[in-house]
Amino acid sequence: MSADVKSKARAVARERRDAVHSALRVEGPSRIADHFLSAIPLEPADCIAGYVSFGSEADPSELLSRLSVAGYSCALPRVAVRNRPLAFKCWRPGDPLIGGLYGTREPLPDAADCRPDIVVVPLLAFDAEGRRLGYGGGYYDRTLAALRAEGQGVLAVGVAFSAQEAQDLPEDKFDERLDWVVTETGARPFGGAPGR
Template sequence: MPSFSKSSHLIQPISEHTFEARTALRRQLRAQRKALSADAQIKAGQSVLRQLTAYLPQQSALTIATYLANDGEVDLSHYIANSWQKGLPLSFALPVLHPVCKGHLLFLRYQSDTDMVINKYGIKEPALSCLNVIPTPALDVILMPLVGFDQHGNRLGMGGGYYDRTLAFTHSATHKPKLIGIAHDLQEVASLPVASWDVPLDAIITPTRVLQF
């Protein structure tokens, strides 16, 4: 059946054909990335570490939202650990399921000693603390996981819509975080079937490339 955005101001339906195409593509791409060997995943994480180190300014005080890998996503723990070990002036945050606004995310500061809990999807996230919440517009960079992407900067997520709802403000905001998708090369497709609420990316980083839009 057609799918609708859960955001109050983005309620345009997509066709049943587009919905089914996105669902089938999501299933295919998730299976491909989960089929990668442990060694291939480690190499991908290390390669993306090098790409991010070259792409993002390392001597600037940036606040970067990242994620903890799940379901075959590129592992960014190499990048985070490397930044901590080198004492770089980078602050990290992780997404947390919003306790009040259903279907939205909060971003909480993430450090090596942060207390973690397991959310309903089985993913670790920082224990909720108002003191550690970083307003989304205050983030400099958001490194976003994705299921599929194309060369136009379109992103296919897991289907929950969390990032699209949370980042809907970026469609019209003058000041907004830089949105960077992180993916394996095999997650690229020629063209994604897009929906009206999809938030386009500013760049996509894979183990071999940096695509900027």
Template sequence: MAERAVEEAKAALRREAHAARAALASEDRAEAAKAVAGHFFEAVAYGPDDVIAGYWRIRDELDCQPILVRLMDSGQKVVLPVVQGDEQPLDMRIWEADTPLYEAGFGTLAPSDLAPRAVPDLVLMPLLGFDSEGTRLGYGGGYYDRTLSVLPKRPLLIGLAFAAQELPHIPREPHDIPLDMVVTENGMRAFGTAA
């Protein structure tokens, strides 16, 4: 019964967070994406050999392309997640410069099925909401939770969001893996061990 109450609470929070995100003007979104990229490169430490997982923005998510383009221009290895099936972990495919991306469902683009795979050291995560404890509210499909549970090492988890997506509290279930950091247009915040 408690599990059902948590799911109902999360569903209500998803509606609230999605409405807050959808209400942002397109020019504010573009400015926020530039600001988030600036804060990311100022505040997040990563090595030249680290593999960084990004995402291809869908709907009204914060666009992380400014980060991905700069990473790729500097020679950093970048992977994009691909949904393989409803109960499957994400497939992390390397996106190499000048290689085309293909429609991969859910309105997203991804490298081809022939692209090499890599295990990320750092994951940039889209989200619907986050709270002051680093709890991430996703769409409810569990793709990132499943993926993180099967990786051979735990990567640094960084949520990318608009400041308007912060919620007072998100219930955290045992399978919910908290963020290490979140970056919004207002700056970077670290949680737990990354603080």
């Protein structure tokens, strides 16, 4: 796959996401949380890893707040080592965050480590086959590949605006597909089985 093809797809996807963000930034998080909680199969002991939204990303903060209030363990990713899988740190709404690489916000390095059962994934675009267009660093692809290789089961749930759906996204052999996508309009499973 040509890097230029993905670069062009990223530019188009970023423009599309930027265009809808302002219209959905207030009500989008609540709608996304509603659809996630009504559709995604959750187990009582699950740990759900989210992210702190950046720029025009769909914001999962309302979802994480509701999960935490309901008693679920929550986590956020941390880039512990460049070009390696993400580390996940236990986190609750209100816990302190520090600046990470690439302008992200992440838990303190001494926060407890955890292994997520569900990873809420940011993205630029998704398609009807569960392909995800990320930012090009490969962090989530490496992370999902490592978690899936453990054989314990993990769900990758993309969180996005419905306008971020694209057709036939470019895909490399190392790209990891989503199991679900949740938007302000609903939740959709990919690959047949909605469970783990």
